[in-house]
Every structure is written in structure tokens, then in C-alpha cells.
Amino acid sequence: MTKILIRGVVYAMIADMLWGLAFIVPKLLPAYSAIEIILGRYTIFGTISIILLLNEKNKTYKLTGGICVKALILALCGNIGYYFFLVIALQQIGVTRATLINGILPVSISLYGNWLNREYPLKKILLPVTIMLGGIMTINLAAYGSGIGKWNAAGIISGIVAVLLWTWYGVANARFLKENPNISSESWATITGIASLCLLPLFLLFVNFTMSEPASVWRIFILNKSVLTFWLGCSVLGIIVSWFAYGYWNKASQILPVSLAGQLIVGETVFGLFYSFLIAGRIPSMVELIGIILAIGGILLFIRTISRSPGNSNEIGCEGRCD
Secondary structure: OOHHHHHHHHHHHHHHHHHHHHHOOOOOOOOOHHHHHHHHHHHHHHHHHHHHHHHOOOOOOOOHHHHHHHHHHHHHHHHHHHHHHHHHHHHHHHHHHHHHOOOOOHHHOOOOHHHHHHOOEEEEEHHHHHHHHHHHHHHHHHHHOOOOOOOHHHHEEEEEEHHHHHHHHHHHHHHHHHHHOOOOHHHHHHHHHHHHHHHHHHHHHHHHHHOOOOOHHHHOOOOOHHHHHHHHHHHHHHHHHHHHHHHHHHHHHHHHHHHHHHHHOOHHHHHHHHHHHHHOOOOOOOHHHHHHHHHHHHHHHHHHHHHHHOOHHHHOOOOOOOO
């Protein structure tokens, strides 16, 4: 295994470790809706990004109109759009089924990225991908129980749309970074953070147009002890779970084959479970442990497979820049 490959995996795992907090923070803010949390998270993410951009020195890129449009599209798909449709799925068909649909995300990114970029023969990666998918399904069934809610078209479609949005985002974001090595991973996280902030007014309009009742979010701006707790939680989501996590994910995307990076997203679920175990003060059940082992085992088998591939040194590396 090359040093560059190891470094890329470490970057992805750090991003997963930070993203895993997204499973925990909303649970600590039960009095606030998903819409309010989205607004709080991306308001903080965008605000801190503006501050960082204004203080950025020695820029290695020019912020063109094309880059701004790309950032808006990626922020719409990978940030606000993805989370919005995931929330709808959670509300319509429940956590179990929504999570099972969302659980195919690492596999969809891996296969789509591999197909688009022609990285490895499908037969070479099919076994590790299948093992990882089995682990994901086992983790989800164990973590959320086998209780089954009702299927409905809105929930199913929303869950699928969420997966499609992040699948496209994961591949398109990696491709953009590799095609623009002069833009650092941190700078791109900053630019997409500002793009997310710019999209919030459109998000509110869309929510009010599609929801049966208008979304009222003014209470998050009325200062009191509860609101201060809300903004503290959103600061964690906006700075740590968003800016830092996307920065490290961008670093990984610049280095790793998309098919491998896609699989590594399963670490977000694993870390989310780990944090849940810590808060609950318990150890994983046998089924949960088996699922985690399968998911990690599939990734390790994939890494072993591609690290022994002929010409691997040309497939893994930085195109022009390594952060």
C-alpha cells in the first residue's frame, strides 16, 4: 500500500469521524425542527467561510463565474438538497427504511465513480463492494431494529433522490478537485460554504411552497438559553461537521480513486454508531459488531485489491498538487 493511498484513507476517516457527529447533535436539539437545524448549520458554515475567504492570503486560484456556478450546484446537491430529501424520507417512511435506502450510498458512489472514470474492472471490485453492502445492511437493521413502517411513494422517491444527489456530488466534487489542483481542499470547502449560505433563501422559499404549513424559523433569532444551546450545536455542525469535515473529504477526494473514496463514506455510519454507544453507555450487540466488521472488511479487501493492481501507481496520486 502506497503512502499516498494511506494518507488519503486517513483523510477520509477523519472526515467520517467528524461527519458522524451529525447523527448526535440533532438529537441534542429535540425542540428544533430539521428545517431550523439546516438553517442554523449552513448559516454558521457560510458565515465562517466568508470570514476565512476575506482573510485568505496567497491565493493560488481566481474565483471565476464558472467556479462560483459549480460551487452553487455542488452545494445544492451535496449539502442542502441531499439533507432536505433525506429528512422528508425520514418523516414519511421512518428511520429504519430511510436509513436502509441511504445505506446504499457508499456502494452507489463507488460503482458510479468506477464506471465513469474506468478505474478498475467491475469483477475485480464486486466482491469487496458486496461484502461492504452486507455490512451496511446489517448495521442499519441492528441499529434501528427490524420494526417496519409504512412504505409510501413520497418517502421512497425522496430517499432515492437523496442518494442520487450525493452520489452525483461525490463523483463530481472529486472530479472538479482533480481537474483544478490549484484550488486547495480548504479553499474549496470555504467556497462551497459560501454557496450554501447563498442558497438558504431559495431553500426557505422551496420549503414554504412545498410544505402544507409555512415554516416559521424566527424563534431561532430570539436570544434565550434554549436558542444559545441551539446556536452552539449549529456551530459544531457548521464548523466541525461542515467546514473541517468537507476540507478533509476534499483532501481525500484529490488523492483517492473515486470508487475507494465512495466506500469509505461508510465510516460516517460507523462513527455515528460509536458516538451513540458512548452516549448510551453500552457496547455493540453481536449483530452490530458483525455488521461493522463486514463493512470494514469490505473496505480493507478493496484497498488490498487495488493496491496490488497493475499500474496502481498511476491510478492513485495527486494530479498536480497534494494538500
